[in-house]
Amino acid sequence: MRRKALFTAVALGTVGSLAAALGPPSSAVPAAAPPSAAAAPQAARQPAGHPVVLVDCFWHGRVRPTDFVLACGDGNSRLSSLHWSRWNRAEAVARGDNWVNDCKPYCAVGHFHRYPVVVRLDHSQSWKKHPSLRHYTRIHLTYTDGRPDGFPRTVTYPLWN
Template sequence: MRRRKVKSAVLIGAVAATVAALGSAGAAAPEGRQGAPLPAGAAAPEGRQGASPTVVVDCSGDAQVRPGSYLIACGDGNNGLVSLHWTRWGATSAEARGSNVVNDCLPYCAAGHFHTFPVTVRLDTVRARPGQQSQAYFTVLHLHYTADGPPRTPRDAAYSIVAVKPGVAG
């Protein structure tokens, strides 16, 4: 019995370490409520000096620009993006290459194994951030698996990004 408890503790620690390794997290969900449509002209045109860039919001509600990693599964850390190399970051869309790291959760998530899949990433659909109407943020994250993806996962997947109002736990 003691050996099983130690093994479970080690597995839980491994999952926690993987979540920590993913770094700045993403607040992505299959569907979610987003902020109000951005008022005309509120998104900063590319290259305009002093203009605030469009951001992507992470799991803790922080604004990120060109993050190197992004957590898709905020609740359990079993799905995230790593080694992101941004080829474009504009006012209305952003594009990157990187890897999707996914836990197979077999036979259950704490005992599962993480697998890495190459992806291209696109962020789009800009809205005003709740509680910060002057801040534009991307509300949709698109993944395209450039090779094999996780089992039962479509080659192209989209996730809504939900921005929590500042000061409100999500």
């Protein structure tokens, strides 16, 4: 089971890296959206007053995703198995796992390690791509059982707009 999760994390990270590096032309339409992003276009068309979204690496607004790539450029950090207990205008809270590549001796041959985390999203504001929607602009990860080398117990990252 762990090998399957590791393979999935590596595969998704690779795809995310390639997509971010190549970037689709503005007229491109993806042939098929990944299952976790399938509802994103519909969510992006909803008027104000609907749930705040989390913007992913492909600029899709997602609500309560089960997986989320933190390191869009290289895929070396991602969240998985997210179970949301709260999702409102002020904040969203979930428990899940942060899979992080140790990059030893370098990232291409490094190993992914799983760290249980509590995820908190906050600081919602209008999304530039869809001004009628709000999106979370900050993510906090609190490691509950071990953490990557050199990481504090809680880390905070800005999210893209």
